[in-house]
Amino acid sequence: MSLGEADIAALFITLKLAGLTTLILLLLGTPLAWWLARSKWRYKFLVEALIALPLVLPPTVLGFYLLITLGPNGPLGGLSKTLGGPSLAFTFTGLVIGSVLYSMPFVIQPLQNAFAAIGNRPLEVAATLRASPLDRFFTIALPLARSGFLTAAVLGFAHTIGEFGVVLMIGGNIPGETQVLSIAIYDHVEALEYGQAHLLSGGLLLLSFLMLILVYAVNRRFSLVLR
Amino acid sequence: MSIRARFQLCKEEFSLDVDLRIPARGITALFGPSGCGKTTLLRAIAGLEHCPEGFLQIGNMRWQEEKRFVPPHRRPLGYVFQEASLFPHLNVRRNLEYGLRRVPAAQRKIPLDRAIELLGISPLLQRKPHKLSGGERQRVAIARALAVSPRLLLMDEPLAALDQARKQEILPYLESLHRELDIPVIYVSHSPDEVARLADHLVLMERGRISAAGAITKMLTRLDLPLAQGGDAEALIEATVAAHDKAYQLTYLDFPGGRFTVAHKDLAIGTKVRLRIIARDVSITLEHQHNTSILNIFPATVDEIVPAGSAQVTVRLLAGNAPILSRITRKSAALLDLAPGKAVYVQAKSVALLA
Incomplete structure (x- = not known):
């Protein structure tokens, strides 16, 4: 038994989606996590609660609101249309936006914890050694938080691969365009194609396990406890 | 600057x-x-x-x-x-x-x-x-x-x-x-x-x-500050290495109030050093004692006396212009009739070379 063309397309879309989402989250999440770790703003907890929301929200709820926002009559979808683009619902771009929101806590929180664990001292030392704030961030904070980056990247990637509800709501199930692995599995099961379902499920199981082994092996102190 | x-x-x-x-x-x-x-x-x-x-x-x-x-x-x-x-x-x-x-x-x-x-x-x-x-x-x-x-x-x-x-x-x-x-x-x-x-x-x-x-x-050595009031009150003397005594393995150190004798330390003549003298190790006599084992005896003037607890006093003395502290009993101070301006001798039982 081998993978059908649609399954291979779904695999590539999944990997592309997860890779792109992780990249965007690392780029956006690093300054945000740095700010969360360092800021003494008294209402910071509101931002933290907002970021943690996808942890507790049913994916369908998030997906539903995203569908409305990204659809042709929603603010983002409408904006895209005015600029001459497509409505964002049922497109790969829409999937990326949804995934970024859905996986955000899995990237932000490890980064925030890693930055907070550095503490003030190394940065103060660097300041007395002539390093400017940006210099301190790149030469002290980033290297000292590297295990946090590994954790964030792997969790963000793995969690995006595993998403189902949000994708189903906003991406639909267009083979070759928005159909991801988790949905392809669902389709196979519905069609009673247990062989294909086994192949894809087993592959995902193995991949996820391997990625987590990587995180735990590299960073023994790693814990999924979310502060 | x-x-x-x-x-x-x-x-x-x-x-x-x-x-x-x-x-x-x-x-x-x-x-x-x-x-x-x-x-x-x-x-x-x-x-x-x-x-x-x-x-x-x-x-x-x-x-x-x-x-x-x-x-x-x-x-x-x-x-x-x-x-x-x-x-x-x-x-x-x-x-x-x-x-x-x-x-x-x-x-x-x-x-x-x-x-x-x-x-x-x-x-x-x-x-x-x-x-x-x-x-x-x-x-x-x-x-x-x-x-x-x-x-x-x-x-x-x-x-x-x-x-x-x-x-x-x-x-x-x-x-x-x-x-x-x-x-x-x-x-x-x-x-x-x-x-x-x-x-x-x-x-x-x-x-x-x-x-x-x-x-x-x-x-x-300021008697109004807590440093001179504690049990480990001490004075620092800045001195210069003046000579070495090979036979007795001693080093002589000059300060404005005289010459200290300490155990030999391998320092060049002219080196500036610090000596620490604990107030408890300094006694006061009215006359220069000659038949004593103590080598470091200097003429000094009583500068100030303050009580240290109920039984003791701290005396600030000037040897040359170098302040030295002495912690003695109130009774001794009374027997010697110590008062500011009085000429006395200080005897330092032990001196620590810091440099």
Whole structure:
């Protein structure tokens, strides 16, 4: 038994989606996590609660609101249309936006914890050694938080691969365009194609396990406890 | 050249209110009990603590005034923290080079090799910080701060986190910095021993305020200050190596009040040294004793007498112009009829050579 063309397309879309989402989250999440770790703003907890929301929200709820926002009559979808683009619902771009929101806590929180664990001292030392704030961030904070980056990247990637509800709501199930692995599995099961379902499920199981082994092996102190 | 610092800082738990003027040379010790604001003052001088409305001038460099605040990374200072705080991801050499690389070549006055040699850390260069002992780590941290060729070196209890043996390991290095580099140092400490060995100038702090400041020899013997009231009151005498006695293995040291005799120490003639004389080891006689084993006897004048507890008094005497403290019983003081201006002899039972 081998993978059908649609399954291979779904695999590539999944990997592309997860890779792109992780990249965007690392780029956006690093300054945000740095700010969360360092800021003494008294209402910071509101931002933290907002970021943690996808942890507790049913994916369908998030997906539903995203569908409305990204659809042709929603603010983002409408904006895209005015600029001459497509409505964002049922497109790969829409999937990326949804995934970024859905996986955000899995990237932000490890980064925030890693930055907070550095503490003030190394940065103060660097300041007395002539390093400017940006210099301190790149030469002290980033290297000292590297295990946090590994954790964030792997969790963000793995969690995006595993998403189902949000994708189903906003991406639909267009083979070759928005159909991801988790949905392809669902389709196979519905069609009673247990062989294909086994192949894809087993592959995902193995991949996820391997990625987590990587995180735990590299960073023994790693814990999924979310502060 | 002097250092002028004026800071006011109100935090919930504590307030700092200081107006400090100290010479911009030698080692100035900030001394006081824990929580008196020594570290906060040092951090404010470094710019790590921002006191609005503060004023800070080091020689001709103005680091803070009214609205102007030079951020710490633009201040040519070195800072040694209580814990060595080496960067764990860099080896010793890279730690040393971190600051150095950020200093323009024209401003580098202390070559890295010199800092490495002064602190004796050349065998450690390739090691990672977690492979070093506490004492080694602190020596690397001091060398790292020196490598930026600071115009002012700030040290926050650099020995406090170390055990006695490690302290003894580092103190000689600090003394050699003092002798060989012409950098003003502000040294936070709550150890009278460190202060006596290192400081030239002493600033006493209490509850966020400066209670007294002055030259160390004067401050230690001011009877109105807590230093002279404690059980370990002591005087520091600055003396010069005058001669050695080979036969008896002794060294003679001159000071304005006479000549000290101490056990031989291998120091060149002319070397300036410090002697510490504990007040409890100093007795007073009205006549010069000749049939005694005590060698260090000097004529002196009683300057001031204050009670120390119910049974004792502390007497401040001047030998030449050098102040010496003596702790004797109130009864002895009465029997000798001691009063300010009276000419007496002081006998020092033991003298410690600090350098």
